[in-house]
Amino acid sequence: MKKRGQVMGTPFIMIFALVVGALVLVGGLYYVYRLTTFAGEISIAKEINDFKTTVKAYYYLEEGNSKTVKISLPSQAKNICFHDSSKDWKPVTTGIHLKDYPIDFETKESFYQNYLSSFKTKNMFAMPTKEFKESAFEIPYLTPKTYNPLCVRNNQNIKLISMGDHVEVTYAS
Numbered sequence: 330m331k332k333r334g335q336v337m338g339t340p341f342i343m344i345f346a347l348v349v350g351a352l353v354l355v356g357g358l359y360y361v362y363r364l365t366t367f368a369g370e371i372s373i374a375k376e377i378n379d380f381k382t383t384v385k386a387y388y389y390l391e392e393g394n395s396k397t398v399k400i401s402l403p404s405q406a407k408n409i410c411f412h413d414s415s416k417d418w419k420p421v422t423t424g425i426h427l428k429d430y431p432i433d434f435e436t437k438e439s440f441y442q443n444y445l446s447s448f449k450t451k452n453m454f455a456m457p458t459k460e461f462k463e464s465a466f467e468i469p470y471l472t473p474k475t476y477n478p479l480c481v482r483n484n485q486n487i488k489l490i491s492m493g494d495h496v497e498v499t500y501a502s
Contacts, residue, residue, distance in 0.1 A: 369403045370462060373455070376402055377466050380453075384489060384496050388470040392493040397486050397501045404483070405460035411453055411471065411498050412445040412478040419477045445478055456480070474499035 380400055387394060400409055445454060451465035452472070458464040473479035474490065474497040481487055486501035 369405070372403050373461065373463070376400060377453075377468075381468055384468055384471050387489050387491045387496045390491045392491055394491040396489050398489060399484060399486050401484050402455055405457075406455040406483045408456040408480050408482055409453065410445070410456055410478040410480040411473040412448075413452060413472045414446050414449055416472070416477045418442050418446075421476050421480075441478075454478075470496045472497055
């Protein structure tokens with residue numbers, strides 16, 4: 330004699346196993362995503378720390394010493410901007426370096442001016458700012474040379490120049 334209860338319960342066991350498997354898969358993907366995000370944040374912290382060390386080294390060198398460096402943040406950072414809130418707002422308005430500014434910089438200039446100026450001690454920003462938990466950084470002794478803010482594309486060379494009492498950042502030639 331065949332037992333009907335065992336045959337009827339088999340589909341429910343299969344469905345339950347599929348649901349549990351799907352939950353394990355979704356949970357695993359979520360943790361992989363979190364781990365990737367965390368790795369990006371660590372990459373930023375390491376790059377900023379290395380850059381701070383380089384700027385500090387040039388601060389202690391004789392006036393006029395310069396070096397070309399490349400800042401490589403994760404690919405979510407399209408631009409890197411340097412700003413000195415104690416100086417007047419003087420962005421690039423024409424010329425070759427205009428393309429290095431965030432895409433909507435011209436249309437939202439007042440937003441960027443207020444945003445960047447709201448940080449009194451932060452002078453380096455990864456743009457777009459919403460891509461990172463921390464997108465504003467303090468780099469001691471560093472000020473932009475010609476433009477304020479001075480923006481470059483991620484992975485683009487910049488030039489550091491020792492001025493004795495501070496280090497200036499400008500476009501690499």
